[in-house]
Amino acid sequence: MLYIVDRRKNPTGKSLGNRQRFMRRAKAQIKKAVENTIRSRGITDTTNGDQITIPGKTLKEPGFHHAGRGGNRNYVLPGNKKFVQGDRIARPQSGDSGAGGSQASPDGDGEDEFQFTLTRDEFLDIFFEDLELPDLLKKSLKQTTAFRNARAGFSVEGTPSNLSLVRTMRNSLARRIGLRRPKTVEVRELEEKISVLQAKAEKRPNGKLTKADDTKLHTLLADLEEAKRRMKAIPFIDPIDTRYNQFQQIPDPNTQAVMFCLMDVSGSMSEQMKELAKRFFMLLHLFLHRKYEHVEVVFIRHTSRAAEVDEDTFFYSRETGGTIVSTALEEMKKVLKDRYPTDQWNIYAAQASDGDNYSNDGSKCTALLAEDLLPKCQYYAYIEITDEREAEIFSAAEGETALWKAYAPLASNNPRFALKRVTKAADIFPVFRELFAKNRAEAKV
């Protein structure tokens, strides 16, 4: 009468559809929670899925239920310790209403915060969606390749340095055996036997060998001569024996990238501006992380001096001083040279600034970028962060900051260089669109 069915092999994840519907339903809240999470997280740590908490209120499933309090009611509780009939008890404060609570709503935790974990993909999807990235973009990042040598068998010609000794000697040995080239040992044995016989002859009174020995000596001499002739005719190594190692150039996709974050931290950059910059850096990092196996981040901040710092210092410590942008570029050049050879690293850089620069520094920056940095970079993005109010004034007056003026001509003729003005989070995306568009243009050519 019993059937036992093993269902363990049945497809799991029957709830996936429900989960997706739930995500759709709670989209607005989830998005907000993701934004909050991102604000509180480090740049490099955005790529894991994350536990997020959303208010349970919007996911409420209402129904007609009795209110938890009011009216006349009675209920039974277990565990009486000291009460007798007629005892009066102060009304419990709302929140722990005893049995009243269980009557109030069966789904009592409806109002609570609702916590769950997003998978990494869900997290990224929501993050990218927030910035309204086209899907294509995520796949179209540029990729440089280096070449490496890989063995590709053997060939009959090549440079002596690539000579494969083992192969060559094998061929040579086979040929020598095949053509019966006498071995050196055999020749030496013959010579020995001959000299023994000759010594014997000298000892004899007449200086002559017996007839038998004489015949033997002649044969030996003839053999020796033959052997010597063969040795001479058959070379130890013939050109046809030689084999060379062959190599092929194989494109080697570069799987590591370094991302330089450059930021002006002088007093004119407000916290809000830094926040925007952080979002931009984060986005770039996410991008690179999706593309490359290994991504390193270098933070360079500058005022009138530049220094490589850690992430915390980069975003949260303040420094005063003037603004000389070229110092940061110098620093980047130095770090590049010291630690990130271009054949091994894909180099990306993002610079955030409010556009201020020491007035004579512009041309120096341009030169540094054009000659040293841009040729090495995959992409260099400059975002200029301005106050929203300022932005209005600027756009009205066509005003340009010092740095913008210096960079603008460079950007117009360099596809790897993009500059963009940003006033709010939503503006960040166009920079990426620009990158995308340029890659497409290149592909068409």
Place this chain on the structure above:
Amino acid sequence: MSSKTKSADTRNTDDSKLLFTSADWDFETLKATYDAIEDIAINEMKLDVYPNQVEVITSEQMLDAYSSIGMPLMYHHWSFGKRFVRDDVMYRKGYQGLAYEIVINSNPCISYVMEENTIVMQTLVMAHAAFGHNHFFKNNYLFKQWTDAEGILDYLQFAKRYIAKCEDRYGFDAVERILDAAHALMDQGVNRYSHPEKPNLAAELQRERDRAKYEDETYNDLWRTLPQPDQGDQDIDELKRKMRIEERRAQFGLPEENLLYFLEKNAPSLQAWERELLRIVRNIGQYFYPQKQTKVMNEGCACYVHYAIMNSLYDKGLISEGAMMEFIDYHSRVVFQAEYDDPRYSGFNPYALGFAMMQDIHRICVDPTEEDHKWFPDIAGNNEPIETLKEAWAHYRDESFILQFLSPKVMRDMRMFMIDDQSTSPHLEVGAIHNDNGYRRVRRSLARMHDISVRDPDMQVVDVDIRGNRQLYIQHTEHEGIRLEKSEAEMTLGYIGQLWGYGVTLQAVDYENGEILHEMNYKPEDLAGN
């Protein structure tokens, strides 16, 4: 526990008879154990069960089944996803274990057991679900009357496919809108008194087709061009108006307490498929209606059965002392009742209350005291504990069962006391405790707490202004001044409005004098806001 220690001496201790010796299980052990349990359940306890089907699943599948209200097949809805992500977090963080089993009231009776369970747990689960719950499902009058164990899986299959098809055809949003509204009204979507027809897959499909066909055949584009009907019936005198109200109520079968049914049949602007969705939710609500009313009994029955079977297995020497200890550990955790001032307290644990009452009935039958003879003259000392229990399992639901069988001993053991909560009084009063004065009142109060018609608000559709603006009137009869939870009621009213398509008024009416206490209105314009 006492029965166990008593029998320890007489117990057969031949190790070779043991069904299992290690914690792991395989299918042969499972089968052998099942046979041993079946022997006790059928031949000794004489339980009457549907054929059993035990299905082994992984914890992940358990989580899946969990979130779709314990059914193996369920249509998709975000609320199930919500439950899933919540359970998932709770489970992964270790706040909450998974149920050891899920049992479906179907024929054959399907019990899900998890592969992670030890063999002791599997034994417990089979005794509990495959015999305890199974017997209850097959014999309790509510289940016999209201649910159709034969057809439920077929019906769910139909529902799942149908809803998926609707999603394809009309979009997620349209389907979700209807399901959200229907779920909000699920508790008001059951027939409490009349007998529902048994669902049947073929007939369901046929009915659905007929409905669509009828729509197609009767479709006439001219209807759209009709002018709006005149507003109001001012020209009709009072008498005529009253007669028409009566007529109208008769026409719509009002008052109607099954709100979902009423909307399904009468909402003017619903599409055929939307009505079908309401029907599906209604049918599923109806299927679960008996379970809601028999939690204490159902679990009590299953706990009593597994406890008896496990002890019997032990007495026969079929399971070892170690296994018995493991079982007792699980068992005592299941039937644990937190006291009211314990932070873990969240109402009466149906397992604890049910088990305590079943054991108590057993005791009354076998070993009654003076008090029991006074309280339960019919059953005290009749020495037929199982027969008596089977009677109770068949003919009662929680409310009537408690009212009939809760004994002073159980009230004393659980130290029950009753709180009187009068809204006019600044404090609560202890109305009765577990003493001679209080037993009956405590028992009555506890029974009422388990009465679904008291717990769920009393809602009815009372009128429709069919010739006017099609305003729908819903009435909440307020007992003892207990109101509806306001914010939820407003949202739910909004859902009714969505389905109805016109204005809805919710009136709270006093039970005693019929006075209208307060009113809540939904206007269709609000829809635009959403």
